[in-house]
């Protein structure tokens with residue numbers, strides 16, 4: 288006989304609702320075929336994991352399941368009845384084979400039990416936090432955080448009876464001091480935007496364990512190619528798939544990965560917030576991911592070469608890149624990232640923001656656009672793009688100085704990128 292519940296708390300106490308039902312066997316996530324390629328390297332996983340080859344037609348590669356709904360069957364009625372809607376094909380906001388296929392590939396790359404793809408990075412971030420936090424919960428986060436996330440934490444948590452404290456992302460002491468009785472989550476970006484500060488992940492995880500907190504990391508700037516967050520004990524890892532995962536600047540998407548138990552808890556929030564990824568975007572993302580490892584290798588090596596070039600140029604005042612010995616946390620970068628320092632560089636040019644604007648207009652290859660992680664180099668000034676929602680004082684406090692430029696280094700020939708920057712600097716400072 289069905290029970291009737293007063294509220295969600297009754298359901299949780301009862302323990303018989305699906306997201307709290309630990310008796311239910313947890314699979315690794317919905318899938319058509321199990322294709323994790325667990326024992327293989329990232330290049331092999333990128334190409335093969337999750338791909339659905341249609342047995343009936345022999346079509347090689349995941350078809351686009353461009354449908355909003357599916358024929359109902361005994362299996363789907365049963366899944367609805369038992370609250371297992373995530374595991375069956377019912378309705379595309381709930382799940383779709385195109386989503387499942389790319390989720391398998393992401394899980395494989397993240398070494399995760401389970402993943403969900405979203406319609407944007409912000410959908411992944413907001414749904415994850417709303418799912419994990421309860422009324423009255425507190426979050427410790429970073430002052431150096433993506434503007435959209437900052438706005439969500441600062442403006443919206445309050446409306447749900449939750450709160451946030453922003454700290455330095457590099458000081459474990461400051462983070463520990465901010466923990467309160469009601470703190471539930473430590474939320475940080477692994478490599479910060481735009482100054483590429485490094486969060487000491489292992490120490491953050493230890494702090495999470497000490498106080499029984501969930502550690503959630505936005506790994507957009509590094510990606511699972513450069514560091515596997517879940518292997519280090521992080522509870523949930525988020526990516527804006529818009530960036531390196533997709534890598535072609537032609538879709539908006541987001542991912543969250545972790546244990547099946549935690550990811551199962553986020554899924555109902557996805558249903559309520561409605562940020563499911565469209566099947567066509569899933570197709571593009573899965574196809575782009577086939578070259579993920581290939582692209583990341585070039586992003587990393589191009590950025591290291593370009594950072595070294597910029598550091599030696601007399602008109603460049605300072606370069607921020609974890610692979611340079613001059614980076615304040617270079618030692619931590621070396622042990623944590625093991626030589627994979629990312630494709631992002633920030634640098635300060637002589638002459639301040641006015642000259643920085645001129646440089647953007649003088650360059651031929653890097654495109655003046657916000658965002659990052661595309662095959663093409665993208666260049667912008669943080670003060671009027673990613674950090675525009677901060678006041679001048681806040682920008683100064685986190686180190687966004689006059690003349691700071693952010694460069695997402697693409698996969699063009701490195702000699703061409705260096706030549707282009709050189710010709711622009713010669714023109715400007717002649």
Ligand SMILES: Cc1ncc(COP(=O)(O)O)c(C=O)c1O
Nearest residue numbers: 407408409433505507527529540
């Ligand atoms: C670090 C980081 N996280 C999250 C996001 C949000 O991602 P999306 O634009 O896909 O919603 C961004 C966007 O720039 C970002 O840089």
